[in-house]
Amino acid sequence: xxxxxxxxxxxxxxxxxxxxxxxxxxxxxxxxxxxxxxxxxxxxxxxxxxxxxxxxxxxxxxxxxxxxxxxxxxxxxxxxxxxxxxxxxxxxxxxxxxxxxxxxxxxxxxxxxxxxxxxxxxxxxxxxxxxxxxxxxxxxxxxxxxxxxxxxxxxxxxxxxxxxxxxxxxxxxxxxxxxxxxxxxxxxxxxxxxxxxxxxxxxxxxxxxxxxxxxxxxxxxxxxxxxxxxxxxxxxxxxxxxxxxxxxxxxxxxxxxxxxxxxxxxxxxxxxxxxxxxxxxxxxxxxxxxxxxxxxxxxxxxxxxxxxxxxxxxxx
Numbered sequence: 470x471x472x473x474x475x476x477x478x479x480x481x482x483x484x485x486x487x488x489x490x491x492x493x494x495x496x497x498x499x500x501x502x503x504x505x506x507x508x509x510x511x512x513x514x515x516x517x518x519x520x521x522x523x524x525x526x527x528x529x530x531x532x533x534x535x536x537x538x539x540x541x542x543x544x545x546x547x548x549x550x551x552x553x554x555x556x557x558x559x560x561x562x563x564x565x566x567x568x569x570x571x572x573x574x575x576x577x578x579x580x581x582x583x584x585x586x587x588x589x590x591x592x593x594x595x596x597x598x599x600x601x602x603x604x605x606x607x608x609x610x611x612x613x614x615x616x617x618x619x620x621x622x623x624x625x626x627x628x629x630x631x632x633x634x635x636x637x638x639x640x641x642x643x644x645x646x647x648x649x650x651x652x653x654x655x656x657x658x659x660x661x662x663x664x665x666x667x668x669x670x671x672x673x674x675x676x677x678x679x680x681x682x683x684x685x686x687x688x689x690x691x692x693x694x695x696x697x698x699x700x701x702x703x704x705x706x707x708x709x710x711x712x713x714x715x716x717x718x719x720x721x722x723x724x725x726x727x728x729x730x731x732x733x734x735x736x737x738x739x740x741x742x743x744x745x746x747x748x749x750x751x752x753x754x755x756x757x758x759x760x761x762x763x764x765x766x767x768x769x770x771x772x773x774x775x776x777x778x779x780x781x782x783x784x785x
Contacts, residue, residue: 479527480629480637482543482620483509487656488535493683495588496649506550506585510563511626521628523552523584530595530640532623537660537687539711541623543609543640544652546593547586561585594647595640608643657685662718663743669735675718688722690715692740693755694775703758712748715740725776733778741769 498504511523523529531545551561563583564570573580588594595609604612614620618636620629629637662675677686692713698705707713717725725736745751752768761767 479521479523480640481523481527481529482532482623482627482629483529484623484625485531485533485544486535487533487537487544489682490533491682492649492653493681496653496683504587506587507547508563509584509586511553511582511584522554523549524554525549525552527552528589529584529586530629537656537716539714540604540607541611542607543614544595546589546595546640548589548593549584550587551585553580553582553584555582588649592648594649594652595643609640653683660685660687660716662687662721663715663740664717664721664736667739669739670721674720677718686719687716688719690717690722690725690740692737692744693772697775701758707751707754707758712744712751715743730778733776734773737773737776737778738769741772 495507498507509529527549529547529549530543531547532542533544534541536542536544551558553559553561553563559577559580561583562573562580564573564581604610607613611623614623614636618633618639620627620633620636662677664670664673665675680686691708692715693704693708695708698708721736725733725740728736752764755768755771756762759771761771
């Protein structure tokens with residue numbers, strides 16, 4: 470019997486956090502004959518229509534945030550292999566640890582609805598390779614999901630309905646079967662320290678370690694520091710925006726806060742230049758909120774003050 474296409478199945482979008490997702494375990498389990506699928510909670514107040522139940526054979530696309538390149542996007546494609554249904558299938562319940570699982574086995578009334586997902590075709594990684602890490606070029610980035618496909622809700626699980634036919638068509642057509650190892654290798658390459666190739670700091674130690682989820686560890690740094698958002702609420706959107714977030718190795722992250730004044734100056738100026746190159750309106754937005762002169766000298770001094778490393782005019 471010919472398998473139904475994605476268009477004939479219910480399609481869902483599940484939000485996921487890249488930082489907490491255990492890719493290492495998923496790779497191992499996916500290659501195992503005993504693999505039972507990844508267990509996902511289905512007990513929260515879901516955003517999709519209540520009368521649309523997640524069932525076996527449906528398709529789930531995982532939408533990831535906190536990615537190393539700061540481009541939120543759909544990344545993995547799963548197939549539903551089991552789903553909780555009250556009074557029909559209550560064995561697919563969600564638990565966070567073995568103790569909770571044992572309690573729910575003993576007391577079925579405490580069971581939380583769950584869903585088990587398996588990577589489509591054993592791989593299920595969407596096309597993610599682009600020439601440059603620009604949001605416009607990433608097919609299923611949040612920006613393109615909004616702009617091209619009219620998809621605006623990214624809170625909670627979403628039912629992708631007929632009004633998103635173009636999105637369903639492209640997800641099915643343009644999905645490429647990369648392996649999870651391809652994905653983790655790629656993400657590790659782009660999660661390097663932002664100062665790793667800088668003129669002044671490229672010879673420093675930028676080594677890190679592999680986290681529990683199988684990915685390289687890095688730390689996110691807010692160039693305009695978060696305390697400025699508490700002082701001026703208008704700045705909060707700029708501070709929390711991904712344009713202000715930079716990946717640093719632990720060594721550089723400690724150094725930019727606690728290193729020698731000259732090092733702090735040089736690091737901040739380099740990172741500021743990187744942000745400006747990718748975000749043309751960064752300076753103008755800041756100057757409007759701060760009501761200061763829109764020029765490099767004024768703005769970089771304002772940022773350097775946060776690091777107690779103000780650069781004098783003659784040094785710029």
